[in-house]
Amino acid sequence: MSTLIDNVMSRARRLGVPISVQLDLTYRCNEQCVHCYLDHGAASEMTAGKVKELLGELAEAGALFLTLSGGEPLLRGDLFEILEHARKLTFCVRLKTNATLIAAAEADRIASLGINEVHVSLYCSQPALHDRITQVPGSWERSLNAIRLLRSRGQNVILVHIVTSLNAGDHQAVQALAHELGTGFRIDATIIPKLDGDRSTAALNVPHAELVEIVTNPAYAGSADEFCVPDSAALDEPLCAAGHNHCYIAPDGGVFPCVQLPLLCGRIGQQRFLDIWRESPRMKEIRAMRRGDLPVCSQCSHAASCWRCPGLALLAGDLRGPSVLDCERSYARTGVAPTGWLRTD
């Protein structure tokens, strides 16, 4: 059954409105998670003034759902100035953070601003392994303290559990911890290669048995429909939301169809957002693609149900080819080998 949010997203896609935007404010981070896809080197960052100007353009373009992320956004001393402006423009703001820099004063400000959700990554129910993954001693304790501060102020918090080969098997305990803390819980079992092409993090993907348990277990995934199956099976459907009703903006103002689709379409500061969104040839190319255009995936028995990510396919070598990680998820869910795995020679 279609919900109101599905209806809104679908209308935005039909109208070509970028209703959902992820804006990374910095790539700097005070954690060094072993599976992270970002290069935390010194990338340039838009000033608060430029970000606020951009937010005005995004509101004008129809953006409503704004995810502010990083890197660690609280490393920016002007984060609250940006948050306040975003809320003044009536964005629905979701803040992704490791929360280690949130003390009582920051929790007060976040809770008073009307932030829809604060997403905090937690890798383990126990401190030692979490800290090993973040490579920062004491990070688990600081994240947990911040979550408690936020929750005590009534702030919605979503605990995001990214499963890797290092922390596999702990998700039930993390979910129980989320319940105890009064937070939402999301699980993500996909470790993507680094955006600079380094594939070393792929080795951290969870073992098959663990993946099967996650992608077939409604207790973690919500409904199987929501977790694994796209809304429509039609081959004339777009590949995903990227470039249709969603886009990603990097700290330096680079505009992309999605954070996982590293195809630079233009740069804020050189062009207005709406000009990039409407006129970029790459944005138009992504927008024109349909599932039926994919030579291998369109023939696959999972074509109707695979949650194929074009960005992961691109990182695997071919935007129009199979995404190996999604092939694995389809296999884990059904036990049927996807076409992307079959030899063609």
Add this chain to the structure above:
Amino acid sequence: MSEKYIARSNGIAARVLDGETIVMNVADSSLFTLNEQATAIWEAADGVTPLREIVSRVICQEFEVDFETAYRDAEEVVTGLAAHGILLVSESPIT
């Protein structure tokens, strides 16, 4: 009959999509769509203009409906949105 003043709540997110306003109560993520008339009321909800004047000046003129019908419908919309924390309603101006 006492006046009613209406103001948009601070705890909302909102955007106009194809002539309709999408409004979310950010505390509980409940989402609503406002039709054109409800959108007109929403946009005029500045806390200091009486609802009666909003209906008369905006709804009756823009949508060509009689005042009694428009005011009854507007009260219903306002009551519903207030119940969901989307609008604030008071018998005195909201500043």
